[in-house]
Amino acid sequence: MSFSTELRGYGKPLAESVLAILIGALIGAIVLWLSGYDAVAAYKALLEGAFLGGNFSETLSKSTPLILTAITFAIGARTGLFNIGAEGAVYFGAIAAVGVTQVLQNPLAGVLSGLLIGALWMLPAAVLKVYRGVHEVISTIMLNWIAFYIASWMALSVLANPNNPNSTLPIPPGARLPLLVQNSTLSMAFIIAVVASIVVYVIMWHTRLGYELRTSGQNPRAAEYGGINPKAAMVWSFLIGGMTAGLAGAVQIMGIPPSYSISQGLANVYGYGFDGIGVSLVGRNHPLGIIFAGILFGALNAGATQMQQTGVPLEMVKVIEGIIIVAVAVPGLLDLFVKPFRRGAQ
Amino acid sequence: MEEETPLLEMRNIVKVYSDGTKALKGVDIKVYKGEILGLLGENGAGKTTLMKILFGMLKPTKGTILLNGKEVRFKSPADALANGIGMVHQHFTLVEVFNALENIILRMEGHGLLSKIDVDNARKKLQKLMDDLNFQVPLDVPVENLPVGVQQRIEILKMLYRDVDILILDEPTAVLTPIEVKELFDVLKKLKSQGKTIIFISHKLNEVMEITDRVTVIRRGEVIGTVKTPEATPQLLARMMVGRDVVLRIEKPPKEPGEVILHVEDLWVKGDRGEEAVRGVSFDVRAGEIFGIAGVEGNGQSELIEAITGLRRVEKGKVKVNNVEITGKKPKELYEMGIAHIPEDRTHMGLILDMTVMENAILGMQWRKEFSRAGLMDWKSVERHTKHLIEEFDITAPGVRSPVKSLSGGNQQKLIVAREVSKKPELIIASQPTRGVDVASTEYIRNYLVRLRNENKAVLLVSADLDEVLQLSDRMAIMYEGQFMGVVKPDEVTEEQIGLMMGGVKA
Structure with missing residues (x-):
């Protein structure tokens, strides 16, 4: 497939996502204005906080775990699964990275441990789905809680930091991911996320496994007829998805200064699994689209701090994020806007 | 008998579907009170279409329906039911987790959204109905746990509960065991003796011979003829059902x-x-x-x-x-x-509608060396293969990367045939x-x-x-x-x- 023809197929989804973002921003402005805030000043602060000067590093850093968990959801969606188990895999990825690097003081060891534990943590959901028909929404949401408490317990016991009651042991200096920009939180983690997205893209669209996974997701009966085992495809989907989520947890701890450790109550790894669902939707469940959607959400999160200084509460950013996701989810929204213009032109 | 006014008459019913298919080409049927009329024909003869028109599910392109000599128009099954016409479909329309009682009184609970359901009264009325007919169904078991034959009785009861006079049964024996068929026939005879009129759609000769009073045979959207069952033989009916002109060889x-x-x-x-x-x-x-x-x-x-x-x-x-x-x-x-297999269900098995023509053109061959090596797809080779199929089989497709659903049904089928043949099967x-x-x-x-x-x-x-x-x-x-x-x-x-x-x- 030549790259240019491939790009043409992305035109419509891209336009749809951009439109959704604009609608989200517009409705967000109206909400701000109705609530008595200065919408222009708030947006200016938001944009400055996200893109101005060194702030862009913060945006990319904040986008990193979102990109990886969005990939988890996207792989599921492309293979007919609604896998919302990224959250639990993120916790374990973080725990594994902290634990393993205490022994093997090497960034690669940390990254690999995240990949491995993420895949392993998805196995129960995969087995339940394939052998007992348990719906993955039910199993993964329950497994998320199991993961939360096991990870919390491990953070407080085996990985507890004797010198700091508010966090776990830090990642040893030799195993930390190098920073890309000094005095920022932007590290190699972002590069890892982008590479992971590209790898997943290649798997899904340029390997036989990906072809078989997508076929199973779109039409399991046709897959079976085509000599594909749809159950095996599901297991693969869970495993690969678990890997990127586990990776998200690992790099989130290995690449974020200054603490390089898991905070009390898993606060610095909490919620990325769920936020990733929205990122995946805005990125049209496509690994490459997700990179950009992840950066957008990273920007909103990074800019929110500065916007807060204009008096707008932090939560308002979540409102805008929510509106964007809803706008993306409305099918045919673009047609609604484009068709009247087309008719007018004729 | 021929002189009396029919209870129901369908005159010159024509049905042309939006894709141009002529399902019915001017069908006339008459149904007399208290009889069992058989409607006999092959698949696609138009039996079900005709009855769906009668039941208000389809709008005829042309034609009139007379009930007791007066013209009627049904906009929906509710209209047909209000006029005493009920239909039991081949595929049941029961709510599986509801029990029989709940299924039967569905949509008859009362008028307001919050009106109270008089379950006791409904149960009494149903019990009387079942006693009169001498057949029983368990009223309190979820229907999904009941055998098909019993589910069918619930469908029939559902119609009788609505006081229908004319009962249409679409291939009622297709899903039944021989014993259940016998039981169904007993019920139908009983209903007839109570003055109900029944239209029995079937393609099974022996059943039509056994249960009906008259048989109307439909072939390719036309009525071939109507005979009184005692005067018919299976041979005659068979000839009427499948007799055909020689089409191009x-x-x-x-x-x-x-x-x-x-x-x-x-x-x-x-x-x-x-x-x-x-x-x-x-x-x-x-x-x-x-x-x-x-x-x-x-x-x-x-x-x-x-x-x-x-x-x-x-x-x-x-x-x-x-x-x-x-x-x-x-x-x-x-x-x-x-082995190559052209499956019967094009959209659910033969193709993945949302995937591209290319991706569909190799289904069941994706592991072959020409299309993937070391796990990597060779899309260039797939594209060549697809273009070759399109050319050789004269398939009209907007492009190899268009979703296969953008092809017409005929071209989709040709793509499947092309793909299966390209497997070089024996x-x-x-x-x-x-x-x-x-x-x-x-x-x-x-x-x-x-x-x-x-x-x-x-x-x-x-x-x-x-x-x-x-x-x-x-x-x-x-x-x-x-x-x-x-x-x-x-x-x-x-x-x-x-x-x-x-x-x-x-x-």
């Missing part, structure tokens, strides 16, 4: 078949509901031969094909290809042994290969199957289109309730014989 030179490619021996297969769908079928398909299986749909043909192609478990019996046992083998192994299993396909594509596909036969391939053809089987087959079997009623040569058999076998009478 496919050029098929005589050919001496070669060695046995597919050997099926005493095959037993279960259906989705655990019933014995295929009951001891045996046959051979030889190289250079088209072996056709005809019969009304739902008589085990689908299950037979799924069992042979590795998509359904074989309960008992043997399937051999080139003398190698293949039962229990997976589809992938079968493709590698030289045995092609074609199931309903031209269903829902335009005339030009139909002709192309039929000729192609003959060409494969001429090239010494073995072809197993299953079709509900009797013409197709008659035209293409060198030998053919007629399947009825999971068994072959006979294996014959198309040019040595009369329409009457085939009609009898399709209706369940052994030749």
